[in-house]
Amino acid sequence: MLSVQHVWKSYGSVQAVCDISLELSPGEVLGLLGPNGAGKSTLLGLIAGLLVPDRGNVELPGGGSPRDPRARRSLGLAPQSLSLYEGLTARENLAFFARLYGLRGEQLRERVSACLALAGLESRRNDRVATFSGGMKRRLNLAAALVHDPPLLLLDEPTVGVDPQTRAHLFDQVERLRDEGKAIIYATHYMEEASRLCKRVAIVDHGRLLALDDVDRLIQAYGGHSQVTIVLRESPPESIALPGPWQDGTVKWETNTPLEDLMRLAQSGLEWEETTIRSPDLETVFLRLTGRSLRDAGASEETEDAREVEAGS
Amino acid sequence: MTQMWHLVPTLATKDLRLLYRDRVALFFVVGVPIVYGLFFGAISGSFRSGDARLKIAIVDEDRSEWSQRLIKILKEEYPKIRWRTGWDRAKALDAVRRGNVVAAIVLPKGFGDRAGIFFQEAPELQLAIDPSRGAESGFVRGILMEGMGKLAGQRMRDRQSMKRSLEDSIRAIESSSEMSLPARTALVAALRSFEKFFDELPEDAGGLEVSKDEGESQGPEFEFARIETLELTRQSKTDALGTPLSNVRTAWDISFPQATIWGILGCATTFAVSLVRERRQGSLVRLQVAPIRPATIVGGKALACFVAVVAVIAMMLVLGTALGMRPRRPELLLPGILATAFCFTGIMACVATIGRSEEAVSGAAWGANIVMAMFGGGMMPLAFLPSWMQIIGYVSPVRWAILVLEGAIWRDFSWSEAAVPLAVLSGVGLIALVLGSTILRLQLSGKR
Numbered sequence: 020m021l022s023v024q025h026v027w028k029s030y031g032s033v034q035a036v037c038d039i040s041l042e043l044s045p046g047e048v049l050g051l052l053g054p055n056g057a058g059k060s061t062l063l064g065l066i067a068g069l070l071v072p073d074r075g076n077v078e079l080p081g082g083g084s085p086r087d088p089r090a091r092r093s094l095g096l097a098p099q100s101l102s103l104y105e106g107l108t109a110r111e112n113l114a115f116f117a118r119l120y121g122l123r124g125e126q127l128r129e130r131v132s133a134c135l136a137l138a139g140l141e142s143r144r145n146d147r148v149a150t151f152s153g154g155m156k157r158r159l160n161l162a163a164a165l166v167h168d169p170p171l172l173l174l175d176e177p178t179v180g181v182d183p184q185t186r187a188h189l190f191d192q193v194e195r196l197r198d199e200g201k202a203i204i205y206a207t208h209y210m211e212e213a214s215r216l217c218k219r220v221a222i223v224d225h226g227r228l229l230a231l232d233d234v235d236r237l238i239q240a241y242g243g244h245s246q247v248t249i250v251l252r253e254s255p256p257e258s259i260a261l262p263g264p265w266q267d268g269t270v271k272w273e274t275n276t277p278l279e280d281l282m283r284l285a286q287s288g289l290e291w292e293e294t295t296i297r298s299p300d301l302e303t304v305f306l307r308l309t310g311r312s313l314r315d316a317g318a319s320e321e322t323e324d325a326r327e328v329e330a331g332s
Numbered sequence: 333m334t335q336m337w338h339l340v341p342t343l344a345t346k347d348l349r350l351l352y353r354d355r356v357a358l359f360f361v362v363g364v365p366i367v368y369g370l371f372f373g374a375i376s377g378s379f380r381s382g383d384a385r386l387k388i389a390i391v392d393e394d395r396s397e398w399s400q401r402l403i404k405i406l407k408e409e410y411p412k413i414r415w416r417t418g419w420d421r422a423k424a425l426d427a428v429r430r431g432n433v434v435a436a437i438v439l440p441k442g443f444g445d446r447a448g449i450f451f452q453e454a455p456e457l458q459l460a461i462d463p464s465r466g467a468e469s470g471f472v473r474g475i476l477m478e479g480m481g482k483l484a485g486q487r488m489r490d491r492q493s494m495k496r497s498l499e500d501s502i503r504a505i506e507s508s509s510e511m512s513l514p515a516r517t518a519l520v521a522a523l524r525s526f527e528k529f530f531d532e533l534p535e536d537a538g539g540l541e542v543s544k545d546e547g548e549s550q551g552p553e554f555e556f557a558r559i560e561t562l563e564l565t566r567q568s569k570t571d572a573l574g575t576p577l578s579n580v581r582t583a584w585d586i587s588f589p590q591a592t593i594w595g596i597l598g599c600a601t602t603f604a605v606s607l608v609r610e611r612r613q614g615s616l617v618r619l620q621v622a623p624i625r626p627a628t629i630v631g632g633k634a635l636a637c638f639v640a641v642v643a644v645i646a647m648m649l650v651l652g653t654a655l656g657m658r659p660r661r662p663e664l665l666l667p668g669i670l671a672t673a674f675c676f677t678g679i680m681a682c683v684a685t686i687g688r689s690e691e692a693v694s695g696a697a698w699g700a701n702i703v704m705a706m707f708g709g710g711m712m713p714l715a716f717l718p719s720w721m722q723i724i725g726y727v728s729p730v731r732w733a734i735l736v737l738e739g740a741i742w743r744d745f746s747w748s749e750a751a752v753p754l755a756v757l758s759g760v761g762l763i764a765l766v767l768g769s770t771i772l773r774l775q776l777s778g779k780r
Binding site: 067068069088089090091092094096098099100101102103104105106107111115116118119120121147163 | 338339342346349350353354613614615617618619620621622623624625
């Protein structure tokens with residue numbers, strides 16, 4: 020089990036991580052949501068041993084601090100940047116990283132073959148990475164994190180810049196790995212990825228852990244009401260009490276019981292052309308917790324992320 | 333520690349493989365020094381002739397048939413030696429003093445009268461040898477005696493010449509007033525018997541054969557020549573460091589150590605930049621997350637740089653040797669190569685910490701390289717640098733690297749002379765490696 024206890028990290032006057040605690044069990048995928056400058060990469064750096072916490076403690080599966088090289092055997096990291104040697108072939112990259120973890124001989128060959136198969140790159144095994152497409156590199160980047168078969172996997176924005184086919188491939192692989200019992204931290208900007216892959220989600224902003232819970236419970240707690248919109252054919256009769264303001268031919272309102280509300284309006288004789296019901300999701304949870312949209316925050320803070328990784332490494 | 337010994341070569345192999353596949357980097361490390369060495373060696377060909385053959389002058393003061401025959405024998409038997417003939421004694425001895433020829437053989441007047449005649453006193457030869465070329469002295473004496481042996485064989489076969497010599501000798505003995513009558517009678521009788529021997533010898537008998545072994549020996553019974561050694565003091569132009577320029581045997585002696593430096597600088601810069609590139613690409617993060625210590629990562633990079641530098645120097649030496657470069661002190665090459673590689677590996681570790689971008693590190697490294705090369709003899713040969721540049725050059729590792737290579741190739745350094753550049757290179761390498769690797773380890777361990 021991964022255990023992060025009251026971890027703090029600052030760069031000068033900038034507090035990158037403030038008192039974050041979390042735990043992760045085998046077979047669980049934990050989503051890490053937050054704009055890049057939120058401290059997400061710093062948190063991953065602290066878990067991976069790339070950074071030393073100012074305060075607090077990180078314990079990797081099997082015990083031991085990530086500062087201890089032996090303990091880091093239990094850890095696999097797929098960084099956001101494609102951390103591969105473009106001058107080496109796919110096989111040479113995987114073999115090199117496997118050797119760093121002490122794999123030799125038949126064991127090394129087996130793991131390299133297995134990871135090439137996982138990445139769907141068996142036919143390109145002897146081609147240099149420089150000749151690969153972005154999607155192929157992204158798959159190999161994940162395979163390189165898995166070559167030593169670690170129980171804990173840190174995936175930092177694994178689907179950035181990939182085509183839908185590769186994205187689907189990566190989702191399948193993450194689900195397979197979860198089913199094999201690996202503990203995975205999945206950092207992403209995309210709500211749909213977190214919703215699909217993660218049972219629990221941690222929302223981080225400005226270095227603080229704003230919420231950490233099951234997705235359903237988060238939505239229940241922070242998602243608010245469903246938003247209902249109907250488009251009317253004509254002006255509503257004054258005798259009917261509308262649940263929201265009528266403006267430009269539409270009526271919008273928020274409710275916990277959207278179906279019941281619609282049923283009541285229909286029984287009162289109101290007629291409308293279109294109905295939209297928007298249920299609360301992680302996006303609304305994030306919006307409610309941070310006061311801003313995750314996608315907007317992520318796009319505007321790319322440079323902040325770069326600065327954070329730079330400072331970290 | 334055991335893990336480190338496994339992992340450092342793994343990391344170094346990866347870096348060397350990447351270098352091998354990076355054509356641009358490979359050109360700077362391998363191509364540039366070769367082009368530089370060949371180009372400057374070719375254009376400075378007039379500095380020395382480029383001919384590494386042994387040069388020997390022969391002064392024929394006798395100008396007899398037999399002195400000419402000896403010269404012909406020597407030229408035919410040793411065609412690879414550059415024989416200088418037609419000079420007078422003064423010119424030949426001056427050439428030895430200046431180091432333009434290894435030796436001068438003087439055939440004095442009267443040489444032909446006695447050369448190759450076994451019953452006469454051996455002729456005198458005079459030999460002047462460059463005192464700095466002691467190794468060649470024995471060789472020159474050997475070929476001279478072999479030539480004299482062959483000359484004796486030819487003279488034995490020349491019946492008329494032998495009979496004329498006998499008659500001259502008999503007349504000289506009979507007219508001598510210094511010898512007693514019995515002695516004169518006995519010697520004349522002996523010589524008459526030789527005369528009779530030559531008369532009875534069939535025309536096609538071929539005369540007496542002198543084997544090569546006999547020709548090379550100087551037994552008490554027969555001496556081919558008495559060699560008088562002429563003592564000379566070597567006079568030679570020296571460069572700014574006091575080494576005789578006559579030591580330079582080919583233009584490659586100068587151009588290749590100089591060119592090698594550019595390969596070494598290319599190696600150090602390439603590996604320094606590669607570390608920054610790994611940081612930018614993110615592959616360094618993988619190394620940091622792997623169960624290895626920062627010291628192992630630094631060690632892998634250092635080993636790769638060290639191996640590449642050694643390979644570049646070795647390649648340049650092999651190429652230079654193929655072109656005719658002949659190191660005077662080959663035993664100094666190995667320590668020189670190792671110290672140089674160690675020094676520039678340390679410098680690489682320091683340079684890698686300068687900046688965080690490839691451009692910053694590459695720019696800073698090549699800027700420093702140019703300054704180091706300018707004052708260290710990487711652009712203009714050390715031998716021709718003005719004294720003020722020589723003084724500034726003392727702080728440039730390039731100077732010491734070139735000096736140690738030149739010391740082995742043409743400066744003819746003794747071990748004590750080589751000790752200074754070796755110590756400087758090792759010291760600079762150690763300080764730079766400790767400093768650079770400490771900063772790198774701090775950077776890699778996230779403490780800085």
